[in-house]
Structures are given as structure tokens and as C-alpha cells.
Amino acid sequence: MQPSLEKLRKFFRLEHENKYENTAIIGGLAKMLDFWEGEARTDGIAEEVIQAVVARLRSYEKLNANGRAESLKGLWKRIAETYPEAGQKPKTLQQQPPRPPSPAQEPTPRTASVVEPAPAPRPVVPQPQEQRKPRPVPQPRSEVVVGAKTSQTPAALSANLTVLQGVGPKHAETLATLGMQTLGDMLYYFPRRYEDYSQLKPINSLFYGEILTVIGTVQSVASRPIKGGKSSVQEVIISDGTAALRLSYFNQPWIANKLKSGDAISVSGKVDQYLGRLVMNSPEYEPVEIENLHTARIVPIYALTEKIAQKWLRTIMKQVIEHWAPAVVDALPENIRLAARVVSLSEALTQVHFPSSQDRLKLARERLGFDEIFYLQMGVLRQKQDWKSVDARRFTTPAEWIDARISSLPFTLTNAQQNALSDIRGDLDSGKPMNRLVQGDVGSGKTVVAALAAAIVTNAGAQAAIMSPTSILAEQHYRNFKSLLAGEGGVLKESEIRLLVGSTPDIRKEEIRHGLLSGSIKIVIGTHALIEEPVLFKDLQFIVVDEQHRFGVEQRAALRNKGSNPHLLVMTATPIPRSLALTVFGDLDISVIDEMPVGRQPISTFVLRPQERERAFTVIRGQISSGRQAFIVYPLIDESEKIEARAAVDDFEKLSKEIFPDLRLGLLHGRMKPAEKDEVMTKFRNKEYSILVSTTVVEVGVDVPNSTVMLIEGADRFGLAQLHQLRGRVGRGADQSFCLLIPTREDATENERLQAMTQTNSGFELAELDLKTRGPGEFLGTRQAGFATTLKMASITDVKLIEKARDQAQLLFERDPYLEKPEHALLKEAFERFWGQGKGDVS
Secondary structure, eight states, X not given: OOHHHHHHHHHHHHHHHTTTOSOSBTTOGGGGHHHXXXXXXXXXXXXXXXXXXXXXXXXXXXXXXXXXXXXXXXXXXHHHHHOGGGOSOOHHHHSOOOOOOOTTTOOOOOOBOOOSOOXXXXXXXXXXXXXXXXXXXXXXXXXXXXXXXXXXXXXXXXXBGGGSTTOXXXXXXXXXXXXXXXXXXXXXXXXXXXXXXXXXOOGGGOOTTOEEEEEEXXXXXXXXXXXXXXXEEEEEEEEOSSOEEEEXXXXXXXXXXXXXXXXXXXXXXXXXXXXXXXXXXXXEEEETTSOOSSSSSEXXXXXXXXXXXXXXXXXHHHHHHHHHGGGXXXXXXXXXXXXXXXXXXXXXXXXXXXXXXXXHHHHHHHHHHHHHHHHHHHHHHHHHHHHHTSOOOXXXXXXXXXXXXXXXXXXXXXXXXXXXXXXXXXXXXXXXXXXXXXXXXTTSOHHHHHHHHHHHHHHTTOEEEEEOSSHHHXXXXXXXXXXXXXXXXXXXXXXXXXEEOTTSOHHHHHHHHHHHHHTOOOEEEESGGGGSXXXXXXXXXXXXXXXXXXXXXXXXXXXXXXXXXXXXEEEESSOOOHHHHHHHTTXXXXXXXXXXXXXXXXXXXXXXXXXXXXXXXXXXXXXXXXXXXXXXXXXXXXXXXXXXXXXXXXXXXXXXXXISTTSOEEEEOTTSOXXXXXXXXXXXXXXXXXXXXXXXXXXXXXXOTTEEEEEEETGGGSOHHHHHHHHTTSOOSSSOOEEEEEOSSGGGGGOHHHHHHHHOOOHHHHHHHHHHHHOSHHHXXXXXXXXXXXXXXXXXXXXXXXXXXXXXXXXHHHHOTTOOSGXXXXXXXXXXXXXXXXXXXXX
């Protein structure tokens, strides 16, 4: 048997002989973890076993004698299952614990003398019972009846926060605004970042700008008025024998009452400089004789709201984590946890809130991220199976008919477009509902593929609906669908294709609604107006959702419910990296259009220094003199004191009056009403404006083939996906187009994202790079609105973690797709909480 396990057995035997009084080691059994963890890892003990020992021993002192006996008995049973060479469990651990003797009979307990290398001294923690007793907290139960079914989640995790010491009804109400209403909510309210104060340094070794912890003795405390007596500054001088350090606090007169000369304190913060001397401004401090919660450790920093202080929330959180994290039952089956090599849920929750080290924090985040990807993948796999389990109408298309439609187009389809169309035809003829994502680069020709698919359905007498995120994009699709499908040689009449947006006059809305109900309108294109209650269809069989990540789950589901198992095609111009697509869009079949139409020229992209702005204006003037148009895009609407960047409204005046006084300029931004935006875009499309000054509202789908210059101000403030989308607003005709990027500062011209833009026009290459540098946020969009819990810990850039979680989810799904086996009852509960009782439709 490994030495660390032999030592563990020795201490467990001794604890039994001492009648489970937690006296086998001075300071309690948990004290042995100071040296045992390191020994166990040296012996090669499995991390899962180590974490099980850690979790049990840390919660050991809170149990009564019977509970302690059962805890050690169960723990040793688990160790013996993992390490058969450990032999039979010690006989003493199999016996029921004797009743604790009365004080008169109580023998002197034996105590192990730990002769291990002495660990670093730790602060003595005052025992709660020696101080004031905290308000009683509900005890955990292994299972609780919820309605008609049995839940294995500890009942008290649903308890209101007022059960906690120091949390009254008002505090509970404020915490609820942060999403914390129960003890369980607090366990999953993760820190948004951490400050690592775990490195102690003597004062004479401090350097300006360091963030660290020092320990010293208070030499003096003084308060003096500033700003004519309107404010005050409190100055505390501490010394550690090597040097002195000044601590400055502003308008905190109570500091003088809290800190007295001779007090030993631990101070954590950033080293600053004042009049050539090193100081700390408003650092955190604590007396050194209590456990370091706010200093001398990796300190969690939580998102706050008004009336909640960081220090107070950390203290409350410490209560919850210490008491409840060890009591949480791990929903993840042990075989999956062992295969994935992740730590226990109790360990992860403990370490993510109050990490002992950076390594253990990393393991905690990995486990919690694994859970999120695992549940996400289980959900999308189930949705895909559910969607394929129902029947849909079949639409069989003769090859001659589709060939005739393709040959009538004014251009030649690329191979990628033909492949996507072939995929869609297969789906429509499968007898199962299509659930397909078409992802294509900007300008790659997704719309014509969707139009041909709609033609297949309407040719059989059914109806199609196309939903776009904006009225500008809807109008653009309306014009394209009419030109492709109606008119001379078309398959539909113009009156059979209609546009329904918020600004459509009421009388026309009523006419369209009547036509959809009677079946005389075959294709309707619109915005969210399509999902409104009065809109009913006679036979809706095909739905296209464009830029689908901009719609919420409920909106897509509402449109789908207007038909009977309709075929669904979703489109996006945001190229999605493979790792992300397989994970977040795992319920969808995916077609990729990665070729540009014949005749399109690559857009020439240049990064200019701010002082070269006049060169950009010269390019714009040259293009306009040739009859072209230009965009100038800004990151802000108005100037901001907090953000150093140019703004659209402010620069519009200068551009109109000083730079281009002889040209007509339009202004477009997000604070304008929809009707005003539409009017500006219509005038720009009709060439009434030569230049459109805008914010990123032009990012998606705006198609003005005559525009050939895209000038982006403050380009370093955008992600690659956004820059690429903006660049895609030009280059939509046969003429050479230009994209000019001007960062906010000259040193930002070497920005990696900006330089990448000059090297490739491929959105797929840029998407991979953006995923590495900025994470998945831009690609996920509002798709996360479908989750009961958003992805808080999972990093989609961690391909190894994704593959590990996805593989485990797929293996489990093959065995038990609906988690109906008894051993998966707890996992089913956790899965349903993640997905909001199964309501998420992520497609």
C-alpha cells in the first residue's frame, strides 16, 4: 500500500479509538491535509481520491460522532474500491461508533504527534462557538420530495438567504438583484476576477506598481482635512522592521477608531507613489491573528450592485462556501468524472470562490467549464434527436426543374452554393424536418440558395417565411427574392411575394395577413412582425431565419409554431470556427459556403496611422469623383470622457462642413428611430448621399453595390468578426473596393487584429484568430438566451476541454439519451436546471 494511504489508515484507526472526537491530530483531522495532499500526489494517488479525502476531512469537524464514523467508513470504502491493494478496511471502521462517554467516564484521548515537516504557520482561526453563535443554518438532507418526484439535491440549498448570519430581508432583497435568492444561487455566483495577494514581501523590497500583501505593525494613525475642510484623508504608518509604509484612506474617519498603534495588520493593495515615496491608497487590511479572507491570499472579486460592499459579500460568501460546498452532491457520474479527469464538484465550488493556489483554481474552473459544455452538448444532441423523431412533408424536386431555375439566374452558382443547395434538397425530400445552418462569408451568396429552396416548397403549393433581424435587411431580401423568383420567366407572381415589417401601413398589413391565411401569398419576408399573433398561415412549410444569432429562442420557436413541423433553414454571415460550431450548434446540420461569386475582387485593406487620415479622405474623394460611394464608421455615437475614440455625431459636423463641404453626407446611428434609419439607408442606396457616416448599425446585411470605400475610425476598438462584417459592406460589385482602418493611437497600428485584416479576406481564417484572441462572445450572440444558465466558466477556445466534454456527452447519450436510468436521476436534475426544464430551443 502506498505510504500516504497507510498513514491515512493509521490516523483513521486512531480517530476511532478516540471515539471520533476529532483529536487524532492536534488541531483536528483536517490539519493533516497540510502535508498529506503533497505526499499523496508524490505517491501517484488519483486526483479524484485526493479530492474526496480533502472534501470529507474539511467538513469532518461539522459532523456529530455518528456522522464522523459514517464519513470515514464511506471514504475508506471508496479508497479500497479504487486501490484494491489497500486490502480490507480496518475492522474498527466497520463497527458502529460507540456512544460518546459521559464527562465523568471520558478517557484521555490519544493524539498523534505529527512529525512531518512543519507547514508554513497559519493564522489561528477563532472557533465560532467561542464567539457569538451564528444563526442556525438548515442542515443538508440527502433527498427531498419535490412535488411527485424525489430530488436528491440538498433541501436547504433552496433556503432563503435570510438564514445566513448578517443577512436580513433588506440585504436579501439587494442580493436578489444580483441573481442570488437561495443558498444554491450563491454557490454558483462566481467571482468575475481575482487579485493574487498570496505573495508576501518585506516593505523595503516593494516596487512601484506591484499588487501584493505586506504585514506590519501600526506606528501611527492621523487624520487631516483637505479641500478646505470639505474632505479628509486618514494616514496610517506601518512598519515591518525593514522600512515604513504610508497607507492613505479618503473620507474614512472611522479608520482612526479601528486601527491603534501597536496593532499587527495584513495589508493588500497596489503600491503607488506620492512625492517620491511609496504609498498604498485605500488598501484592504485585516488583523493578522484571524484567518486571511480579504488579504494575503488569492482574493475573489465579485460583481456588485448598489448597497453591497465587496468585503461584506466575501464574508457572507465564505459562510456559504465553507458550510455548503462540501455538502453538494456531485451530479456527474463517477465513471464520467474519472474518465474526464476532473475534480469533484465540492472541490471546484470551494476553490473557484476561495482558491488555495492558482493551480487549484485552474482545476476548479476546468471542472465547472466541463459541466457547462457537457450539459450543453447533451441538450443539443437531444434536440437533434427530438427534431428527427417527427415527420415532415416531403418535397421532391425533379432535376430538370431545378436545373432550369439555376440556368435562368443571371450568374453562375459557385461549387459551394451548389453543394449547400444539394444538402437542402436532400433535407426537403427526407420526410424529416430540415434543421440546417448555412454559414457563409459576407457576400458569398446565401440569399440565392435560400430563394431556390423557397421556390422548391412554393412550387408544391406550400408557403415560406423569411425572418430578418432588421427592416433594412428584410427589404433587401424582398427585392432579391422578387428579382430571382418573380417577373418574366419566374416561378411566382410579384403579388405572391410580400414584405411585412413594423412600418408597413395597417391596411396593407391586414391585406397581407388575409393573403397568408387564404394561401394566395406564397412567400412573406419580414422582421419580428411575422411572429405577432394575428399572422396566421394556411400551409407554412419552410422557414428561413437570417442572422439567426440575433433572434432569441422564443422568437424562433413562435415562428416555427405557425406551421406543422416546418423545415427550418438558419443563415449567418458570421463564419463560425469548427470547435464552436460542433459545440453550440450541435443540433444543426451545417452547410458552409466558402467561395466568393465569380468576378468579385478581393477588398484591398490598409492600416493608416491617425495622422494619415487625410490620405483616407483623398481615396474617398477619388472614388466619389468616379461615381462611387463611401462609408465612414465610428465606434461611438457621441464623444465619451471615459473612452478615447472618435464619435459619429461629433465628426459628422466637421466632415460635412470642413472636409467634404461640396458633398451630401448622411448620418446613421442606433439612437435613431427605425423609420429614420430606413429613410437614411434608402437615400444612400438611391445615391442621394455620397458618404454615409455611421456606427456599427450597418454591420450586417446592408447591400449597396455602388459603395467602394469603408473607412473605420477607432478600428482597434472592434473585434475581428465586426471588422470583417463592416468590410463586407463594400466589394459587392465588380469594382475594386478599399477598406481603410485607422486606430485610436499610433502605437495601435501594429495591433494583431488590424494586421490580420490586411493579410486575408477569408472570414473563416479571421474567425479562428478572433476566437483565440477575444473568445466566443461575438460568435455566440444571443444564442445563450436559450440557456437557463449562460456559459460562465467554459472557454470555447479550450479545444481539449470541449472535445473531452463532447466525447463524454456523446457516449452517455448513446446509452441513456433521456437520463431515465436510476443512476442518472441526479444528473437529470442538474441537466434540467441548466436548460430551464427543457425549454431551450437553441436552433
